[in-house]
Amino acid sequence: MRIPGSLLSFLTVLLAVSAFAEDAEHATSLIDFEQSVPYPKFPEDGPGAVALTTEWASDGKQSLKIDPGLTTVFEQMSTTDWSAHSLLRFHFKNPSPQTVEVGLEILDPLAKGYWNRHINAFGVLPGEQAVDIDFSGGLWRSELNNKFRGDVKTPIDLTHISRFAIENRGKSPLSVDRIELVKVKKLATAGGFAFDFGRKGSQVMGQFLGVDDGTAYDASRGYGLTNGASSLHNDMSYPTPMLGDGLHWSDGFRVDLPAAGKYLGLVAFERGGFWGPGEDTSYTKLAMTANGAVVHHHDFSRDGMQFQFQDTDLTEAEEIIDKLVWPAHAVSRFTFDAAAGANLFKVATEQELGFPIRVAGLILAPDTDAGRAFLAEHEALQRRTIATTFTPQDRGRRADGRAAAKKLTCAPMAVGEQMYPHDWPAASKDAPRITIAAVPGQTAAVQLGVYAAKNATATAAAAAPKGPSALSAPRVSNGRYLSQRPYGTGAVWIEINNYRPEPTFTVGPQISRPVLVEFTIPGDAKPGEYTSEISVTAAGESARIPVTIRVVAAKLATIPIPLALFNNAVPFGPEYTDEATWWRLQESLLREQASAGLTMVTGGPGLGLEVSADGGTITGDRALKYLDLARSLGMEQGALGYGGFVSGVGSLPADRAKVARTIDAFEKAHHLPTLYMTAYDEPTTPAERTAALERMAGAKAAGLHAVGFTSADWADPAWVQLVTGTFAPACNLHDRETFAKITALGSHPWSYNQGPDRYGFGIHLWRQLSLGCEGRSDWIGTYVMGFAFYNLDGREPSQACFAIHKTLGVLATPQWLSARQGLLDARLLLALKAVKPDDPVFARIGLDGYCKDREKWTDAEMESVRTTVLDHLAMKR
Numbered sequence: 001m002r003i004p005g006s007l008l009s010f011l012t013v014l015l016a017v018s019a020f021a022e023d024a025e026h027a028t029s030l031i032d033f034e035q036s037v038p039y040p041k042f043p044e045d046g047p048g049a050v051a052l053t054t055e056w057a058s059d060g061k062q063s064l065k066i067d068p069g070l071t072t073v074f075e076q077m078s079t080t081d082w083s084a085h086s087l088l089r090f091h092f093k094n095p096s097p098q099t100v101e102v103g104l105e106i107l108d109p110l111a112k113g114y115w116n117r118h119i120n121a122f123g124v125l126p127g128e129q130a131v132d133i134d135f136s137g138g139l140w141r142s143e144l145n146n147k148f149r150g151d152v153k154t155p156i157d158l159t160h161i162s163r164f165a166i167e168n169r170g171k172s173p174l175s176v177d178r179i180e181l182v183k184v185k186k187l188a189t190a191g192g193f194a195f196d197f198g199r200k201g202s203q204v205m206g207q208f209l210g211v212d213d214g215t216a217y218d219a220s221r222g223y224g225l226t227n228g229a230s231s232l233h234n235d236m237s238y239p240t241p242m243l244g245d246g247l248h249w250s251d252g253f254r255v256d257l258p259a260a261g262k263y264l265g266l267v268a269f270e271r272g273g274f275w276g277p278g279e280d281t282s283y284t285k286l287a288m289t290a291n292g293a294v295v296h297h298h299d300f301s302r303d304g305m306q307f308q309f310q311d312t313d314l315t316e317a318e319e320i321i322d323k324l325v326w327p328a329h330a331v332s333r334f335t336f337d338a339a340a341g342a343n344l345f346k347v348a349t350e351q352e353l354g355f356p357i358r359v360a361g362l363i364l365a366p367d368t369d370a371g372r373a374f375l376a377e378h379e380a381l382q383r384r385t386i387a388t389t390f391t392p393q394d395r396g397r398r399a400d401g402r403a404a405a406k407k408l409t410c411a412p413m414a415v416g417e418q419m420y421p422h423d424w425p426a427a428s429k430d431a432p433r434i435t436i437a438a439v440p441g442q443t444a445a446v447q448l449g450v451y452a453a454k455n456a457t458a459t460a461a462a463a464a465p466k467g468p469s470a471l472s473a474p475r476v477s478n479g480r481y482l483s484q485r486p487y488g489t490g491a492v493w494i495e496i497n498n499y500r501p502e503p504t505f506t507v508g509p510q511i512s513r514p515v516l517v518e519f520t521i522p523g524d525a526k527p528g529e530y531t532s533e534i535s536v537t538a539a540g541e542s543a544r545i546p547v548t549i550r551v552v553a554a555k556l557a558t559i560p561i562p563l564a565l566f567n568n569a570v571p572f573g574p575e576y577t578d579e580a581t582w583w584r585l586q587e588s589l590l591r592e593q594a595s596a597g598l599t600m601v602t603g604g605p606g607l608g609l610e611v612s613a614d615g616g617t618i619t620g621d622r623a624l625k626y627l628d629l630a631r632s633l634g635m636e637q638g639a640l641g642y643g644g645f646v647s648g649v650g651s652l653p654a655d656r657a658k659v660a661r662t663i664d665a666f667e668k669a670h671h672l673p674t675l676y677m678t679a680y681d682e683p684t685t686p687a688e689r690t691a692a693l694e695r696m697a698g699a700k701a702a703g704l705h706a707v708g709f710t711s712a713d714w715a716d717p718a719w720v721q722l723v724t725g726t727f728a729p730a731c732n733l734h735d736r737e738t739f740a741k742i743t744a745l746g747s748h749p750w751s752y753n754q755g756p757d758r759y760g761f762g763i764h765l766w767r768q769l770s771l772g773c774e775g776r777s778d779w780i781g782t783y784v785m786g787f788a789f790y791n792l793d794g795r796e797p798s799q800a801c802f803a804i805h806k807t808l809g810v811l812a813t814p815q816w817l818s819a820r821q822g823l824l825d826a827r828l829l830l831a832l833k834a835v836k837p838d839d840p841v842f843a844r845i846g847l848d849g850y851c852k853d854r855e856k857w858t859d860a861e862m863e864s865v866r867t868t869v870l871d872h873l874a875m876k877r
Contacts, residue, residue, distance in 0.1 A: 028085065030077050031179040034060045042071040048173075056175050058091035058128065063177035071103070071167040074179070083158040085181040086206065088133040090166075092124045093175040099123045099393035100170030101490040102131075106139055107164065108157040115150030115685055119143045121490035123391025124174065131388065132182070134206040144237055144488045145274075145795045150685060169490075187381070189374040191258050192365040193223065197358070198245040202235035205242040207381060208361070213247060217254045226344065227251035232355065234274035238489050239792055240385040243329050246270035246358030252346040255364060262367035263338040264375050267296055268329045270360040271305065272786030272793035277572065277605045277643075280305045280786065281357050283349035290336040290345050298330055302353050303576045307806045309789035313480050314494050315421045315511050317392030320483055320792070321383055328787055329360060331382075333375070335367065353575060390483075390792060393491035396422025404509065405451035408458075408541035410534075413447040413514060414859035416758060416818025419496050421481055423512040425451045435548040437870050439556060441523040442595070442824060444549055445817065448515045450536055455508035458538035460515045465549055467530030472520060474532070478505035479514040479814075482789055485797050497789060498803040498811040507538060516817070519549060527553040527874075554873040557830035559765075559823070561774055562600035562638035562676070565756065565781035565801055568593060569604030569626070569644060571788070577806075582606070587629060588810045589781070589802060594633035597823040600673075601630045602777060603644015604784075609675070611646065611662070615653035618646075618666045627672055640676040640707060640777060643784065648678045649706045650695045656702035664703070676775075679708035679726055689718045696725050700747075707775070709752050712738050723747055728775055736850040739772035750775035756801060756815055759857045761822030763865070766829045767850045778819075825862060828869045841868050 033052060041050040048067025057063045066072055082088070094100050104120045111117040118139040122131060138155035140147040168174045187194070187207045196208035204210030209223070213231055217224030229247035236244035246269065257263070267288060273279025282304050287297040301307070312323055325331075336343075349357050363378050365371030398404075402424035411425040412434055426449075438444035450458060464473040482497035499516050507513050517534055530549040535542060569589060574582040590601075609620035623645055630636065639645045646652075652659050663675055679699070680692040692708070699706050708726040711733035713719040723729035723742060730750035731738055742749035751768060754760050756778040768776065782802050785794025789803060801816035832839055845865065849856065 026183045028181045030181050031074055032060055033062045033064050033177055037076055039064060039072045046070055056093045058177040063175045065173050065175045066168040067173050068168055068171050071165055073163055073165040075163040080161045081159045082161050082181055086136040086184045087182040089180040089182050090131045090176055091178040093128045094124045094126050096172035097126055099125050099391050099491045100174050103167035103169055105165045106156055107162050108160050109162055110152045115142045116152045118156050121488055122388055123491040136206040187377050189365055189370045192374045194378055195362045196242045197247040199231035199235055202245050203237045203241045222256040226254050232274055232279050238389045239325050240382050242361040243268055246360035248356040248358050252344050255343050256341055257338045257343050260338055260340040263336050264365050264367050264371055265334045266363040266375055268331045268360040270358040274795050276784040280354045282354055283352040285350040288347045291339055291343055295336040296332055296334040302351055306572050306788050310805050315481050317494055321386055325386055389489045390492035393493040394422055395420040395493045398424045402426055405453050407453050408538050408543055409451040410536050410543040410545055411449045413449050415445045415447045415821055416814050418814050419514045421494055421511050425449055433546040437550050438521045439552055439554045440521055440525045442521055444519045444521055446517045446547060450507050450515055451512045452507040452538055454539055456539035458507045458536055459504050460536045461503060462517045462534045463532050465530035465532040468526035468528040474517050474519045475501055476503045477501045477516045483791055487796055496814050498813050525551055527551050552870045552874050554831060556827040559597050559599050563598050564600035564602050564777045566602050566777050566779050567604050567643040567784050568602045568781035569607055571604055571782040571784050573606035590630055590633050594635045596820045597827050599635055599637040601635055602640045602642040607644030609645050611652060615655050615659040616662055624670055636673045638673045638676055641678055646675045646677045649699050656698050656704055660703035674705055676705045676707050679706035681709045693722055700725050700727050736771055748774045752777050753779050757818040758822040758862055759854055761819045762825030763857050765826045767847055825866055832869050832873055839872055
């Protein structure tokens with residue numbers, strides 16, 4: 001059985017009437033907060049309180065006020081049997097100007113341990129409102145994108161809810177009142193159907209009939225698949241449970257309708273997949289037929305997954321549905337001539353790539369007033385659900401001394417600093433002269449925030465620097481906005497996604513925009529001062545910002561460990577474009593990463609090395625060509641199989657020793673760096689660690705260079721045994737002693753996902769090297785899950801370092817710009833250490849703050865350290 005029920009199904013502002021509210025049959029008070037009952041807070045020693053208050057109430061005299069960062073648990077309920085109801089309704093007051101993300105956990109008697117409870121999140125808009133959680137068919141256990149991870153594989157028992165908890169993840173207090181259970185009527189009309197297609201065990205959206213891969217046509221039921229279906233292994237419940245997954249019909253889908261006549265329909269498809277390459281779907285044309293006649297068709301492209309949204313620029317979260325979600329799922333209405341009795345629907349595509357196309361939902365209704373209303377209500381339900389699953393959050397910065405722009409304002413920003421459409425400038429006047437430090441062979445950058453009092457088209461330009469050497473004109477780019485979300489669901493916001501190398505862009509009172517100016521400093525540039533000027537014009541106004549570039553003759557050090565971004569290569573195979581273009585993009589990515597200081601590659605689609613079934617041979621011409629190119633650019637300290645090269649330990653032949661000998665001989669024959677392979681990815685539960693131990697048995701002794709991704713857990717003997725048997729355990733959560741402890745076990749300590757930003761790749765990396773870290777990889781080089789430029793599908797969002805545009809090529813993101821700054825900091829520190837190991841700057845950085853003092857390291861503080869290091873290097877020369 002599939003699990004019906006829409007989690008986080010819709011959000012309604014108080015006093016607004018929703019379709020469900022109109023149809024509500026009965027509301028039962030679960031908790032009214034009128035009794036003086038203590039509510040616990042977690043963490044117990046955390047700042048703030050969870051307390052009853054009379055400051056606001058949606059009903060009665062009291063509500064519960066929860067301070068930021070705190071969780072409270074509800075155990076005293078009017079009933080623990082929720083099975084006769086459909087919705088859990090919260091009444092909230094959010095006094096802040098920004099959407100607050102709220103974590104939700106629901107437990108039954110079997111929910112022992114974290115992974116056996118229901119875990120989710122939603123957003124609460126500013127003001128007073130009701131938020132409804134639809135549990136009409138059940139609740140999964142574990143996280144939304146990692147369901148049933150614990151040892152209990154059945155849904156939460158709605159007849160025995162033991163407790164539930166909410167967490168205020170915002171920055172201001174949040175009040176909750178009148179928690180209710182609500183029973184609602186089914187949306188229905190004569191002859192109308194709403195089908196939600198998905199794999200067996202996945203969630204069915206409330207108000208829909210679930211169809212899984214085993215739902216064969218049955219006359220007594222009146223609908224079903226005519227020859228089975230296939231689906232992905234994983235499913236999603238977002239942006240709605242209907243849109244999040246689907247089925248590929250092997251033949252067709254039959255629906256028995258009561259009478260012939262004109263019918264209306266709405267169809268939606270699922271094309272993005274859950275994990276990434278191999279699960280997405282591309283094609284040139286799609287047609288759906290009803291009883292042999294085409295009733296819907298649309299064009300797509302073989303590279304649509306990569307480029308459909310490459311030119312999208314969102315400036316308001318309210319645009320997400322129509323500019324992103326609807327196009328991604330090709331949501332379309334249609335009409336057809338229904339037959340009395342059997343009606344057969346089929347879908348066909350042309351030039352398909354990836355997993356075959358999946359139908360997510362199909363809604364049918366007679367072409368009558370009632371039928372049109374039925375269809376409209378279902379479409380409205382999808383929109384409401386999306387608005388709750390991804391509640392809009394305005395992150396515009398307008399406080400702390402910021403003021404609206406007067407005419408045209410250009411204010412300096414830290415390179416890589418994120419920006420939001422509704423930002424106001426931090427300075428009321430144009431930027432003064434900007435001075436930046438640079439070294440030969442690197443890119444020096446200036447980032448400006450551009451703000452305008454009126455909507456206008458702006459143009460930025462910059463002159464070629466004048467100084468001791470001839471330098472070329474800089475590249476001018478502007479930031480493009482797209483959506484971003486947290487790890488699961490909840491608040492969704494708009495931020496800069498990538499920088500386009502174009503000087504013209506739009507600005508206005510509701511659209512601030514960053515401009516990036518990149519100066520290329522050649523390797524033979526003479527030291528000294530260079531001057532340039534950046535100009536911005538818009539609607540008859542202009543701003544001019546003088547720039548001084550101080551070039552210091554410092555030789556950068558090479559980072560001495562394998563250091564990479566996961567999926568550092570082009571995120572699609574050559575079949576999506578021509579071979580020459582694919583290699584041009586690969587080289588562009590490699591050159592940028594190598595120039596910045598990365599030393600290892602992890603690959604991507606099309607770059608696999610295939611180990612034969614007997615473990616005796618390895619093949620992969622494209623991978624060899626790629627590794628040769630990487631070596632020529634200096635990225636030769638390792639090749640970690642994450643998207644390319646040698647796959648995980650678990651997929652290798654059983655004779656580990658033979659495989660290790662084959663890999664060693666292959667490396668030597670082709671002059672390759674060490675070929676690392678993945679071992680495991682955060683095994684947390686006892687079952688997961690047992691499976692990882694079985695998979696790793698004998699791997700280290702055989703000589704396989706396996707890297708296992710984990711977090712330090714020294715209290716668990718199974719974890720200690722696991723890292724002891726792993727060549728290179730890579731820790732995410734850890735402390736400064738971890739590296740020495742792992743070394744003492746005879747393994748090589750790595751780290752992963754430490755933050756690819758200026759601090760993470762600068763001060764933090766320097767400290768890691770000092771503590772004995774021997775390798776590191778960070779999330780993520782390029783988009784790999786679902787649609788590129790999208791971030792609302794796939795297992796998790798991608799704050800990627802690079803985006804790939806079909807015509808503009810490789811685009812940098814704020815993440816990469818910040819990471820590049822950090823890599824320069826680390827390489828300068830290494831260079832200074834080589835010539836002056838006792839320099840006072842190293843004591844200033846220290847090691848005591850490792851994993852503790854990130855907030856201390858503002859961009860200004862890190863810039864101060866860089867200036868000091870450059871001054872000291874200049875003196876040594």
